[in-house]
Amino acid sequence: MRALILVGGYGTRLRPLTLSRPKPLVEFANKPILMHQIEALVEAGVTEVILAVSYRAEQMEQELTVEATKLGIKIIFSHESEPLGTAGPLALAKKLLEDSDKPFFVLNSDIICDFPFKELAKFHEMKGREGTIVVTKVEEPSKYGVVVYDDNNYVESFVEKPQEFISNKINAGLYILNPAVLKRIELRPTSIEKEVFPGMAKDKQLCAFELEGFWMDVGQPKDFLTGMCLYLKYLRTKNPSILYKGPGVVGNVLVDPTSKIGKNCQIGPNVTIGPGVIIEDGVCVKRSTVLRDVKIKSNSWLESCIIGWRCSVGRWVRMEGITVLGEDVIVTDETYINGGQVLPHKNIVSSVPDPQIIM
């Protein structure tokens, strides 16, 4: 089976992290976001993954080729010369996708969930229509486009940001499509949600598959952290043995074995510590992601932060309020950062008490 992942552009919403590393390679729970998806696809029997990218990223191609070899699959990069939206890339990869008459998966690259590819494929086959989209339940549907479907799961319509309650199911950004769908897509910048799916719904060729469990679009820092909490909670039930059990740990925490944690620390709840990280004595970290080779010096306190690769956080530092440090940022002892977005290679020497971007 094959899958197409819509990687798209520069990942500006996840800056300043994506200034140093392409978004699909940013580690979510100690694994590149894209690898969460690829591994789930491989498990469902996918052997060929097409990545639709709108910019050339040598780094990404190199790293992913290595990963592909490990997994024994083929990764094909489909480069867009201009951004083609969410449907255009399918037209661009038409030749590859038409190769066989088997259905293929399509997914947005920012999605983290308990990927149900096997069940989705089975459901799609049973329904026998051109396409199936995965839908997920949300609390506040008025912020999204909702999907309306009947009791037999045939999609009837899509409503963008409904003012009155119609449905609490939204498009989860995961699909399975027959190659026949490609006939409906032109090679131009176009949206699968707005220009392709409505036509399929009209022709009764689109079904909805309800997702069980958690779902999050982790394309921006706030949701990245929320998604991490959900993912760690999911690990607690699915695979608790990989969660960290050392001293000072509270709740669900993922710690790379090559990292070092000092004495009298409180790590957690909901923390991911990457490889090579050094956490000195008396540090408290909550609801945060600490990426590779970071050093956090003694007695600091962090909550709701993403700490970029190779950062150094001084002693008695307080950081909170969705603070994101880009790569190799140095935070001086005793400073306070609240909601700071710090660009790579900065040296922070004085406190930032109110949210701001530090160029």
Place this chain on the structure above:
Amino acid sequence: MLKAVILIGGPQKGTRFRPLSLDIPKPLFPVAGLPLIQHHIEACILLENLKEILLIGFYADDQIKPFVNKMQRIYNISIKYLQEFTALGTAGGLFHFRDQIRCGNPDAFFVLNGDVCADFQLDSLYNFHKTNPKALVSVMYTEANKQQSLNFGCMVIDRKTNEVTHYVEKPSSYVSAFINCGVYVFSLDIFQTIGEVFATKQNDLSKPDCGNGNKEASHIQLEKEILARLAASKKFFGMHVNTWWSQLKTAGSAIYANRHYLELYKTKPRRTSNLNEKGDEVCCTLHPDVYIDPTAVIDQSAVIGPNVSIGPGVFIGAGVRIHESIILANAVIEDHSLVLHSIIGTNSRVGKWARVEGTPTDPDPNKPFAKMENLSLFNRNGRLNPSITILGCGVSVPSETILLNSIVLPNKDLTRSIKNEIIL
């Protein structure tokens, strides 16, 4: 024989020092480990010939008495508290207790304002006083910048004779950058001058058409009614000092005063416990200057200083960092917390991984002769001026919260982070 009078005011004064003065009379607030006016006493006892120290003010007797008793024990000198029946003004108090001051016929007596902090060079002031046999009063003066001088008593000095030729208290326009330090030596004959003012006022008040009946004759302001009158009389002289001098008006100035007193006692021994050590033991990492009461308990991994005073019975946990702060008696600072530019009140508690931080309001070091600004709490837009953070007594700060540029009144259990607020 010499005597000294320390003017300590009363509870209606020093309100800008709240909330710290809600728990303790301002003259007894500890700076560099000693009650504010104990620094005055330390300066007085250096004078060999000084036989008695009189505190004059209108605090209730029981608020001052325990301190007086303690001072007598420490310094083994006669110290008395003379309580005014009402606020009599700076000269009114002296006049009211003139018999006590004159008793024993001292050669002269010092008068020290209780709220000034300085390197009191009383010995040189007395020698200076003696060089002018006709002098009724000699005053220490220092230099301020033009704009700030308006907040002080301004004096014009004849630089040849050191005579004060003109004196205006808090002028509305610039008069002189030389300002009164509130440290005087008086000859006993000063009581004649004060007596004359008293008699004139009494006479005025007894006139039937006097509408000024609220000001009683016994209320006499030294600066406005005596010093201004003595200017150019060839009986009023000024001694210039350029060592550190400040007033303790707002709570914010306490940390500034703390720093300078700590620095001062490095070169000048004092009779009470030493600086930058805690007994003989090395208790934790210290960045001088630091004063730690011997009864404080401090974890070895704490890092303290510069400019910190820690009171008796204080407990400081592991990995705590404190600088530019005063920690009052029996306060508890739990593990990994950070305290900077703050005053932690008696019996207060700061939880783990908390951050208590203020903004220093020290004089601008780049302006020559700059003094404490003593800003009011709020600026013109009605917003709180950033200042040091102050916890009144018995305040508790929960773990992992931040307290920034805020003032918390006594006995309050906080439940959340606080920034730029006054918590009643």
